[in-house]
Amino acid sequence: MPQSHQQSLVQLSQISKGFNDGDQYHLVLDCLDLIIQQAETVALTGPSGSGKSTLLNIIGGFEYPDTGELQLQGADCRKWHDPQWSRFRRQHLGVVFQQFNLLTPLNVRDNILFPLSLLGQKWNDWCDYLLQKLAITELAQRPIEQLSGGQQQRVAIARALAHRPALLLADEPTGNLDAEAAEEVMQLxxxxxxxxxxxxxxxxxxxxxxxxxxxxxxxxxxxxxx
Ligand SMILES: Nc1ncnc2c1ncn2[C@@H]1O[C@H](COP(=O)(O)OP(=O)(O)OP(=O)(O)O)[C@@H](O)[C@H]1O
Known part of the structure; x- marks a missing residue:
């Protein structure tokens, strides 16, 4: 994938997306232009139903826009299909959703190892660092179903960052936490x-x-x- 220091990480040009609601077409994203630079952090707010998740899904390749152009690290994604999207996600994307989507039969360590193993990588010092910073080192062998919501949230963050992705897509990542825990998780x-x-x-x-x-x-x- 082409890369340079000046290159934007994400570039959307004139992206539109709508859904059919009965016999009505409901336009959700209307000729959107936006750019996210490497290592930049952006909050996306807006009323319920305004299309925030739809926009995240388009950038992650989980949904396709009706019209417009999407570039990720300079690559034109319009013609990508599943193999290219899957490869991009595995290598460059981390995702944290409100419902953490962890693999419940597995323990904490294996959940974090999973995206790495898809890339042919092993457990490494960065994984230990993530566990330590997120205060979940002691929980490494614990099955996911034995963790609290806040602990699961930390595991989801570790898993999303284990392969040092270029971009993290997070949908309400602190939505299940109380104010104090949310503040701590955001800082981390x-x-x-x-x-x-x-x-x-x-x-x-x-x-x-x-x-x-x-x-x-x-x-x-x-x-x-x-
Ligand atoms: N697969 C779909 N089929 C039909 N309509 C959809 C679909 N996905 C989203 N929508 C509609 O698109 C609009 C935007 O939905 P979206 O989930 O992106 O909003 P949101 O801003 O993330 O909302 P919230 O803050 O409530 O999570 C909503 O009206 C929703 O009903």
Whole structure:
């Protein structure tokens, strides 16, 4: 994949996306333009139903736009199909959702190892560092179902950053936590992403979570306002 220091990590040009609702077409994203630079952190806010998750899904290749251009690290993704998207996600993308999507039959360590093993990588010092910083070292052998919501959230963050992705997509990553835990997790997330050189695009309804990001975008009526 082509790369240079000046190259944007994510570039959306004139992206539109809508859904059929009965016999009505509902336009959700309306000719959106946006750029995310390498290692930049961005909060995405907006009313419920404004299209925040749809936008994240398009950038992650989980949904396709109706029209417009999407470039990731300079590569034109319009014609990508599953093998290319899967490869990009495995190598360059980390994802943290509100429902952590951890593999419940596995323990903490194996959940974090999983994305690495798909890349042919082994457990390494960075994994130990993630566990230590997230205060889950003691839980490494514990099955996921025996963890609290806050502990699972930390495992989800470790798993998302284990392969040092270029971009982390986070959808309400502190949505299940109380205010104090949310603040702590946001601080950790930002520090670890900075250590890994990872850019973040984070959907949130929380002003205090958004304040941790360098930039803040508000999505309303299909457009992003800064
Ligand atoms: N697969 C789909 N089929 C039909 N409509 C959809 C689909 N996905 C999303 N929508 C609609 O698109 C609009 C945007 O949804 P989206 O989930 O992106 O909003 P959101 O800003 O993330 O909302 P929230 O803050 O409530 O999570 C909503 O009206 C939703 O009903």
């Amino acid at each position: 997330l930002c520090k670890l992403a900075a250590d890994a050189g990872t850019a973040i695009l984070m959907v949130t309804h929380s002003d205090s979570a958004a304040a941790h990001m360098q930039r803040r975008w508000h999505l309303q009526q299909g457009k992003v306002h800064e």
